[in-house]
Amino acid sequence: MNAWANIRTIMKRELSGYFTSPIAYVFLVIFLLLTGFFTFTIGNFFERGEASLVSFFTWHPWLYLFLVPAVGMRLWSEERRLGTMELLLTMPITSWQAIVGKFLASWLFLALALGLTFPVVITVNYFGDPDNGVIFSGYVGSLMLAGSYLAVSCMTSALTRNQVISFILSVMICLFLILAGYTPVTDLLTRFASPVVVDVIAAFSVMTHFEGFQRGVLDTRDVVFFASVIGFMLFTTGVIIRNQRAG
Amino acid sequence: MINVEHLVKAFGPKLAVNDVSFSVERGEVLGFLGPNGAGKSTTMRMITGYYPPTSGRILVGGHDMVENPIAAKRLIGYLPENAPGYADMTVNGFLNFCAELRGLQGDARKRAVYRAVELCFLEGVLYQSIDTLSKGYKHRTCLAQSLIHDPEVLILDEPTDGLDPNQKHEVRGLIKRLGENKVVIFSTHILEEVEAACSRVIIIDRGRIVASGTPAELKARSPEGKLDEVFRAITLPDTVKHDANHEVRA
Structure with missing residues (x-):
């Protein structure tokens, strides 16, 4: 199909863009070092004495908070800075094909980074007898989480030609998405607000929906939540890009 | 027209x-x-x-x-002001990318890129990345892009x-x-x-x-x-x- 061919072309260019610059390698090394450090040193992987990857996945919302915006911040701001946006959007493609293509390329890159953590799966299987179904659903949840943050970064990068502003805005929005359902914050909120209000606020949080995946529960509602965050943010990106040109 | x-x-x-x-x-x-x-x-x-x-x-x-x-x-083939191009791509990669977005595939794409390169005298810088090009070459690369599908x-x-x-x-x-x-x-x-x-x-x-x-x-x-x-x-x-x-x- 024509639309898919255009999306694939954009994806291919974007993905190779990561690997022709040092970004990809710096990111992969730092991501793997940090996941290792958090899992084994801070998460006490060995001392816990259980065959699970809880200490691995628990840190992902916080790790992604800084690393995913670093991947996504250039998506559109770079196009604006270089002026290639004008080139791209006067090609015979629709702007949503460009948006989806760019998003999928970065998501695929994050999936690759996540895939390279396979040694922890091997380690835990070597030392114990974990439930690999739970590990699988943990990975799915982690990927959905990364996709949601990435869609936020995609939106903020469309707002500005400055990558630093794009990064900071994105971190702030993602931080909100975490804190709205972070247990210490919800505990605090229950002192002021009724439980219903707290539940509504917490329902907007990625934490609430991420936890299910870590328990090995692939709940449709959680998948729908992440998918709608991604969909909404990409739609907003499209609106921003259109409005900028409308003057 | x-x-x-x-x-x-x-x-x-x-x-x-x-x-x-x-x-x-x-x-x-x-x-x-x-x-x-x-x-x-x-x-x-x-x-x-x-x-x-x-x-x-x-x-x-x-x-x-x-x-x-x-x-x-x-x-339409379009050369925007200031001739933008993706800094990290080679001239060859960039022209192939643009040709693909224009719906050119396989041999047709190769021929189109070859033709545009010849027309704009880019043979010497084909595998150089765009941010290392002089202004004249950068301009011609973007011009080549506008001609690639013979618009x-x-x-x-x-x-x-x-x-x-x-x-x-x-x-x-x-x-x-x-x-x-x-x-x-x-x-x-x-x-x-x-x-x-x-x-x-x-x-x-x-x-x-x-x-x-x-x-x-x-x-x-x-x-x-x-x-x-x-x-x-x-x-x-x-x-x-x-x-x-x-x-x-x-």
Whole structure:
């Protein structure tokens, strides 16, 4: 199909863009070092004495908070800075094909980074007898989480030609998405607000929906939540890009 | 081939383009002349579908740019101002990317890239990344991109900007050659360029068309037959204060 061919072309260019610059390698090394450090040193992987990857996945919302915006911040701001946006959007493609293509390329890159953590799966299987179904659903949840943050970064990068502003805005929005359902914050909120209000606020949080995946529960509602965050943010990106040109 | 009717573009309260109408047929090279900030680039960005017009209509080969943008964009090759390109890509990678977006695949794509490279003399820098290119080469790379699908309509925003005299001469020759069986619209603020390459000229000032005709017709308006005198007589310099509705009729 024509639309898919255009999306694939954009994806291919974007993905190779990561690997022709040092970004990809710096990111992969730092991501793997940090996941290792958090899992084994801070998460006490060995001392816990259980065959699970809880200490691995628990840190992902916080790790992604800084690393995913670093991947996504250039998506559109770079196009604006270089002026290639004008080139791209006067090609015979629709702007949503460009948006989806760019998003999928970065998501695929994050999936690759996540895939390279396979040694922890091997380690835990070597030392114990974990439930690999739970590990699988943990990975799915982690990927959905990364996709949601990435869609936020995609939106903020469309707002500005400055990558630093794009990064900071994105971190702030993602931080909100975490804190709205972070247990210490919800505990605090229950002192002021009724439980219903707290539940509504917490329902907007990625934490609430991420936890299910870590328990090995692939709940449709959680998948729908992440998918709608991604969909909404990409739609907003499209609106921003259109409005900028409308003057 | 291109019909532009009562085109208006407003940025906030400011009218960048104010009621511009013209049409261009195959075999014509239309030069857009005007001082900096006159609305040349904005007009071109609307014709290429980058900016949606505030009001007015653009038809490219019978396709309305607002209602049927994909069909209209297929017919156009566009060189934006400042010749942008992806800094981290090689010239070859960039041209292949653009060819793919134009729907060219396999052998057809290879041939198209080869043709554009030959036309713009890029053989020597084919595997160099775009951010290492000199301004002239960067410009020609972007020009090659606009020619890659052998479009029927070429829209070039200041195609000779930043080129040395030899390259300028080459590009003017190329425009003239391509203009024989295509539609070419290009903008410039260099007057000699207009005489060298255009079959028709439109002079734009402060968003309006203030004069239009063949280079010879325009020249005839000045007693000495010089184009730059005509240009100065009908466009206002930046330094002159004006009110927004000021109209200049040549």
